[in-house]
Amino acid sequence: MSEGPTTRRLGRARDTPMVLVVSPSVSPPWTNGTSVLVRHLAEAGHDFRYHIMGCRGQVAPAARVIVEPIYGDGRQHALLTQARLAARLLRPDGAALHHFFFAPHPRAVSIARTALTLSRRRSVHTVPSPPADDLDLRRATFADRTVVLTEASAISFRQAGVSRVHVIRPAVPVPAEPADPAASRRRTALWLRGPAWGEEPVFLYPGDLEFSDGARVFLDAAELVLAERPDARFVLACRPKTPRAAHVLSELQRRVARWPLRERVTFVGVAPDFAALLGAVTAVVLPVDTLYAKVDTPLALLNAMALGTPAIVSDIPQLSELAGLGDGVRAVPRSDPESTARSMLALADNPTLRRALGEGARRTVATHFAPRAMAAAYEALYRELIDA
Incomplete structure (x- = not known):
């Protein structure tokens, strides 16, 4: 038929x-x-x-x-x-x-x-x-x-x-109002394993596991941030794209299991309410060395920015271009956990900067996307x- x-x-x-x-x-x-x-x-x-x-x-x-x-x-x-x-x-x-x-x-x-x-x-x-x-x-x-x-x-x-x-x-569409981080964290708590988030800084890696070095660099940076801010949290929301993703995920989980502050890291795979997660975090972080198998300007970044969430990205050409279009995006050298951690700490420690970058992120998306x-x-x- x-x-x-x-x-x-x-x-x-x-x-x-x-x-x-x-x-x-x-x-x-x-x-x-x-x-x-x-x-x-x-x-x-x-x-x-x-x-x-x-x-x-x-x-x-x-x-x-x-x-x-x-x-x-x-x-x-x-x-x-x-x-x-x-x-x-x-x-x-x-x-x-x-x-x-x-x-x-x-x-x-x-x-x-x-x-x-x-x-x-x-x-x-x-x-x-x-x-x-x-x-x-x-x-x-x-x-x-x-x-x-x-x-x-x-x-x-x-x-x-x-x-x-x-x-x-x-x-991507830009909502009339930015996300309310507290409300977004309450929504996220409905499905996220572990204790509900309070006002501590939370950073999200929404990239791949198997093509780029982004997940590894993100965790390297997380260790550095935790040395300064042991209250910080880190979330990896990574959709597996090939069978190799499971192997990489297992390696990363074994690595984190050896950390004294291992409870500060959460692996969620595909988030049931991704919009709530994007609105709940302090920043999205994409320190990748390639965008292979991802949209050239990743929509996860644009959706986060549209909600008023700043982004930290590597300086590969496509992402440097995004950072150059307006406010709300900070570019750091690729494969550089130290620079990534410094940018994360700057946002964690400065609510005024975080708010200004969030407002700029919304303007950038509304103007160019x-x-x-x-x-x-x-x-x-x-x-x-x-x-x-």
């Missing part, structure tokens, strides 16, 4: 051009940054209808959006999903263009290139996260327009000989291709 698209229709115009967005499943629990990015685009879009790829029975996030159940019941059926996706890309549908969201790798690029050659569709490819270092970026480019999320990534593509590359920054601005930039690119 064929699976038809589902939507919540509110009188959309039939003559509005349609964009098919090809991406990971745009469906709960919203732990995939690329999927969240697509959702924000579809929600904020104005002049186009969006067909996004999700699961059976899923409610569309906005009036101009149709969810196509390419991912079936949401379980992992890799071969079946690939077959559905290939068939969908070749099916006549009246789409004005196809918009791909994925980090390029040879198999996916080959499927997309073949489908576009056969369908003769106009196309956009958004590269949401840095490709592998050994990937030939020229061979990974297949669409009429390539979009990256940072100027730093655009430079990498241009240096590799890819000239038609555009920068469109990601987006607004959903409407992101959608308008993409829709201008769509019109350029359609009118060409």
